[in-house]
Amino acid sequence: xxxxxxxxxxxxxxxxxxxxxxxxxxxxxxxxxxxxxxxxxxxxxxxxxxxxxxxxxxxxxxxxxxxxxxxxxxxxxxxxxxxxxxxxxxxxxxxxxxxxxxxxxx
Amino acid sequence: xxxxxxxxxxxxxxxxxxxxxxxxxxxxxxxxxxxxxxxxxxxxxxxxxxxxxxxxxxxxxxxxxxxxxxxxxxxxxxxxxxxxxxxxxxxxxxxxxxxxxxxxxxxxxxxxxxx
Numbered sequence: 001x002x003x004x005x006x007x008x009x010x011x012x013x014x015x016x017x018x019x020x021x022x023x024x025x026x027x028x029x030x031x032x033x034x035x036x037x038x039x040x041x042x043x044x045x046x047x048x049x050x051x052x053x054x055x056x057x058x059x060x061x062x063x064x065x066x067x068x069x070x071x072x073x074x075x076x077x078x079x080x081x082x083x084x085x086x087x088x089x090x091x092x093x094x095x096x097x098x099x100x101x102x103x104x105x106x
Numbered sequence: 107x108x109x110x111x112x113x114x115x116x117x118x119x120x121x122x123x124x125x126x127x128x129x130x131x132x133x134x135x136x137x138x139x140x141x142x143x144x145x146x147x148x149x150x151x152x153x154x155x156x157x158x159x160x161x162x163x164x165x166x167x168x169x170x171x172x173x174x175x176x177x178x179x180x181x182x183x184x185x186x187x188x189x190x191x192x193x194x195x196x197x198x199x200x201x202x203x204x205x206x207x208x209x210x211x212x213x214x215x216x217x218x219x220x221x
Contacts, residue, residue, distance in 0.1 A: 001168075034207045036151075043201055043211040044151065055209070087151055091207055094165055095141065095153035 002026050002090050006098025012106045018076045021101045023088035025069045032092035035064055035073045039084045048073065080105070108132040110202050110212035117218045122192055128185040128202030128212055136160075136180035138205045142187045144198035145214075152198075155187065170196075192219045 003026040013019045023033065031051040036044040046055050048064040051071060061076045075082055083105055088098040114126040128140070142155045155176040156165045164176050175188040185202050199214040 036208075038151075043214055044208075045211075046207060046209050049207045049209075089151075089208065094156060095143075095208075097143075097151040097153060100150040 002029065002093055002096050004088055004090055004096050004098040006088050006101060008101060009099060010102045010104065012104050013078045014106045015078055015080060017078045018074060019078060019103065020072050020074045021086055021088070023066075023071045023073075023090075023098045025071075025090055028068050029090045029092045031067060032090060033064070033066065033071045034089045034091060035062075036087045036089065037082075037084045038087065044087065075103075078103075108204065108210045110204060110210055112200065112202055112212040112215035115200065115215035115217045117220065118192055119221050120193055120219055122219075123188070123190045124192065124217060125189070126187040126200055126202075126215060126217070128187075130183045130185065130204070133204065135178075135183040140176075140178060140185045140205075141203045141208060142174075142176060142185075143201045143203055143208075143211075144196075144217075145201070146195075146198045149198075157185070189217070192217075194219050 005024045011019055033051055035048040037047050038044040047058045047062055052064045064073050086101045090096050109131045110128055112128045118124055139158050143153050145151050154167045154170050157176045173191045177186045197219050199216050201211050201214045203211045
């Protein structure tokens with residue numbers, strides 16, 4: 001089974017900041033990582049697939065990068081609507097989610 | 107518009123059974139693998155099962171293997187999750203999701219296992 005270690009578990013940011021979340025896989029996942037946003041009481045929403053491909057409707061301030069075992073997700077110019085939890089997902093071999101990152105306003 | 111609508115949740119006692127449904131619309135259901143994912147209260151996401159588009163392969167998380175069964179009826183555009191021998195730790199919101207990367211999710215259905 002592939003494990004996904006996501007950090008940090010929580011993040012405090014001011015509006016306009018850039019924030020970065022990382023996920024490390026227990027083995028090479030060949031860029032098969034997706035990133036989700038989840039707001040309280042809502043289902044997760046896919047933002048990015050295959051490391052860096054933005055889904056339709058995902059604002060360009062969201063980005064992803066990485067390779068091998070190490071991946072990152074960034075939000076530049078954090079806006080109030082970005083306050084949510086974020087999860088990475090590996091899908092090279094079944095699915096494994098990272099533990100999540102809760103983004104809060106400072 | 108792609109839609110996934112789960113149903114069948116509720117409050118049940120430990121050891122009992124429950125069957126969830128996920129009705130799909132807005133896409134060719136029979137062409138996509140489908141997943142079930144759950145989220146315990148105030149916890150993270152846990153993948154629990156995958157079924158291929160043609161039901162040829164099914165996979166489960168260790169936490170539910172042998173107790174839960176995923177199935178689908180492509181003629182009804184419906185995905186199912188049969189849950190047996192339910193435990194308190196199965197209490198969660200259950201979501202169905204479409205496709206390889208989970209491009210669309212349902213709104214979720216709550217399952218509470220408590221005596």
